[in-house]
Amino acid sequence: MTAATATAVPRGLVAGLTRDQRRLLAGGVLLGSAGVVSTLVQPKLVARLIEAAGRHEPVAALVALLAVLFVADAVLSATQGCLIGRAGENIVREARVRLSGRVLRADLAYLDSQRQGDVHTRLVGDTALMKIALTQSLAQILLNGLIVVGGTVMMALIDVWLLLVTVGCLGVASVASVGVARGLRKAALVNRADTGEFGADLQRVLAALPTVKAAGAEGREEDRLAALADRVRRSGNRVTVLNALFSPVLNVGLQVSLAAVMGIGMARVATGSLGVADFTAFTMYLFYLVSPLVLVFLSVGTYQQGRAAVQRVDELAGIPQEDAPPPRGAAAPAAPKDGDGPPAGGAVHEGGHPAVEFRDVGFGYGDRPVLEAVSFTVPRRGLTALVGVSGAGKTTVFQLIERFYRPGRGSVVLDGKDIAYLSPAEFRGRVGYVQQDSAAMRGTVRENIVYAAPDATEADIAEAVELAGLGDVVAALPDGLDTRLGDQGTGLSGGQRQRLCVARALLQKPAVILLDEATAHLDSEAEAALRDSLRRIARRCAVVAIAHRISTVAEADRIVVLDGGRVRAVGTHRQLIREDDLYRRLAAAQFADGARAASPGEDVSGAPVALPAAGVAG
Ligand SMILES: Nc1ncnc2c1ncn2[C@@H]1O[C@H](COP(=O)(O)OP(=O)(O)OP(=O)(O)O)[C@@H](O)[C@H]1O
Numbered sequence: 001m002t003a004a005t006a007t008a009v010p011r012g013l014v015a016g017l018t019r020d021q022r023r024l025l026a027g028g029v030l031l032g033s034a035g036v037v038s039t040l041v042q043p044k045l046v047a048r049l050i051e052a053a054g055r056h057e058p059v060a061a062l063v064a065l066l067a068v069l070f071v072a073d074a075v076l077s078a079t080q081g082c083l084i085g086r087a088g089e090n091i092v093r094e095a096r097v098r099l100s101g102r103v104l105r106a107d108l109a110y111l112d113s114q115r116q117g118d119v120h121t122r123l124v125g126d127t128a129l130m131k132i133a134l135t136q137s138l139a140q141i142l143l144n145g146l147i148v149v150g151g152t153v154m155m156a157l158i159d160v161w162l163l164l165v166t167v168g169c170l171g172v173a174s175v176a177s178v179g180v181a182r183g184l185r186k187a188a189l190v191n192r193a194d195t196g197e198f199g200a201d202l203q204r205v206l207a208a209l210p211t212v213k214a215a216g217a218e219g220r221e222e223d224r225l226a227a228l229a230d231r232v233r234r235s236g237n238r239v240t241v242l243n244a245l246f247s248p249v250l251n252v253g254l255q256v257s258l259a260a261v262m263g264i265g266m267a268r269v270a271t272g273s274l275g276v277a278d279f280t281a282f283t284m285y286l287f288y289l290v291s292p293l294v295l296v297f298l299s300v301g302t303y304q305q306g307r308a309a310v311q312r313v314d315e316l317a318g319i320p321q322e323d324a325p326p327p328r329g330a331a332a333p334a335a336p337k338d339g340d341g342p343p344a345g346g347a348v349h350e351g352g353h354p355a356v357e358f359r360d361v362g363f364g365y366g367d368r369p370v371l372e373a374v375s376f377t378v379p380r381r382g383l384t385a386l387v388g389v390s391g392a393g394k395t396t397v398f399q400l401i402e403r404f405y406r407p408g409r410g411s412v413v414l415d416g417k418d419i420a421y422l423s424p425a426e427f428r429g430r431v432g433y434v435q436q437d438s439a440a441m442r443g444t445v446r447e448n449i450v451y452a453a454p455d456a457t458e459a460d461i462a463e464a465v466e467l468a469g470l471g472d473v474v475a476a477l478p479d480g481l482d483t484r485l486g487d488q489g490t491g492l493s494g495g496q497r498q499r500l501c502v503a504r505a506l507l508q509k510p511a512v513i514l515l516d517e518a519t520a521h522l523d524s525e526a527e528a529a530l531r532d533s534l535r536r537i538a539r540r541c542a543v544v545a546i547a548h549r550i551s552t553v554a555e556a557d558r559i560v561v562l563d564g565g566r567v568r569a570v571g572t573h574r575q576l577i578r579e580d581d582l583y584r585r586l587a588a589a590q591f592a593d594g595a596r597a598a599s600p601g602e603d604v605s606g607a608p609v610a611l612p613a614a615g616v617a618g
Contacts, residue, residue: 133306173253440489
């Protein structure tokens with residue numbers, strides 16, 4: 001994800017979410033500050049206690065006050081931790097919900113260019129890091145910084161010379177620690193990137209596990225993952241070493257400071273220039289100071305890492321959305337051309353508009369043109385087929401109808417409306433899409449079928465199941481519609497999964513159904529059954545089918561032949577067999593593939609032999 005793309009869209013999701021939690025954060029900081037005051041008062045009270053004891057005065061009240069301060073300190077610290085922690089959880093929850101929503105509504109063309117693993121890391125890992133940076137680290141820096149500053153002031157009030165000795169010793173150690181902390185931050189970033197690489201590669205392998213096994217590539221993949229795991233270990237080791245060095249470096253500083261303070265301090269106590277009580281208080285401040293000092297340095301490191309995470313989260317929040325308004329300078333919605341002549345194939349558009357119309361559409365993935373000047377219409381009823389050699393652009397046509405991508409030129413018009421100017425909700429509900437790689441999901445058969453129409457009635461579900469030719473399959477499943485399927489619908493055959501997706505699309509009661517190779521995995525008998533169903537479905541709505549099987553195509557009311565991203569011919573099977581070379585060749589190849597026996601009584605030479613009547617009134 002580049003910074004350039006992120007600047008083109010709203011920024012600052014994280015800052016906004018942090019502002020929303022300002023009450024909890026301010027409450028936490030306030031309580032924490034009260035805790036700091038209580039901490040800083042303690043050594044002074046101890047000094048008073050020593051003085052009072054030396055003068056044989058009663059000390060019970062002072063001891064009680066000290067005890068109250070200790071408890072108050074603990075309670076305040078715990079409460080501020082809870083408040084800050086809660087604010088952090090709220091921020092991360094909101095960030096994840098909003099990012100999930102933006103990723104789900106993201107522009108597919110843009111998302112295609114992103115690594116899925118990276119999007120996942122930003123949504124899961126970076127949001128967690130960001131939470132720590134924005135809440136715990138900042139609070140630690142602030143509160144521990146207050147203790148360090150306050151403690152230093154108190155020490156200065158007791159004895160400036162002793163403070164200078166302390167600062168000298170601790171200063172050297174601090175500078176060394178800062179160096180270690182910097183190295184630690186860099187090493188941690190490298191380690192994070194390495195871990196991300198390992199995760200992304202693991203995700204890639206898991207998604208293609210059957211292919212890996214079929215190719216006997218387990219060993220190679222294992223070696224590749226092992227090499228990545230080695231990289232993680234190397235950078236992890238560096239983090240461990242620097243981490244292990246960090247505290248000892250400061251500890252050496254503390255020990256040297258203590259030794260110096262003890263030596264000089266005791267000498268001054270012996271000469272009477274420093275009281276025992278003050279000396280004890282000073283030593284206490286020194287002890288109180290070290291741990292906050294370490295925490296400030298550590299928190300600065302974590303905060304720096306977290307800032308990188310905040311930036312990555314903000315970039316993901318800026319991912320372009322598909323329902324963004326059309327780009328500036330885009331043509332205004334084109335008025336439907338009522339004057340359009342009757343569409344090829346003799347279909348009639350009830351209500352005046354075709355179900356789908358491509359007007360001079362040009363499109364490419366990136367700079368590579370795929371469709372050029374494509375124009376055709378799909379009537380409101382009947383079966384329209386898209387044929388062409390592999391790579392001709394058939395699936396791309398469907399993806400433009402779903403507006404997964406936007407055409408670079410021309411317009412895609414649904415029921416008279418240019419979909420560029422509609423919201424996804426306005427047109428997606430009217431289009432049912434059965435993809436080439438059937439998109440079944442983990443869950444029950446029922447959940448899969450009602451996915452696009454969650455409120456469907458049992459009667460509707462039963463009808464869709466029957467129409468899709470899935471009735472016998474469901475009846476044979478152990479728990480019928482409630483049978484659970486695995487990832488990508490494992491538990492059903494390829495053909496059954498395709499019919500499941502057909503049932504899902506039907507249940508949506510769409511105006512247009514797009515079927516991409518819906519019969520590819522079916523045997524001749526199942527294909528014939530689905531063809532019958534399609535005929536019935538095509539009486540209610542527009543069915544557009546991409547099919548390599550001539551048997552499916554032959555009965556279509558119109559066939560659009562695509563060649564190299566252009567519409568080469570439009571007509572019925574009989575017309576095209578007579579008039580179009582490419583179609584004739586495609587049909588001949590089909591027959592040569594052994595479909596001859598299953599073909600619907602068609603002589604490839606062009607003489608139709610009792611072709612079944614089209615199942616639609618076009
Ligand atoms: N997401 C994508 N990014 C880049 N190029 C793509 C993408 N999807 C498809 N293409 C390219 O666009 C061209 C048309 O692809 P498309 O899937 O539309 O063809 P098709 O006619 O449906 O092919 P098939 O019959 O093999 O499914 C092909 O050359 C393909 O490589």
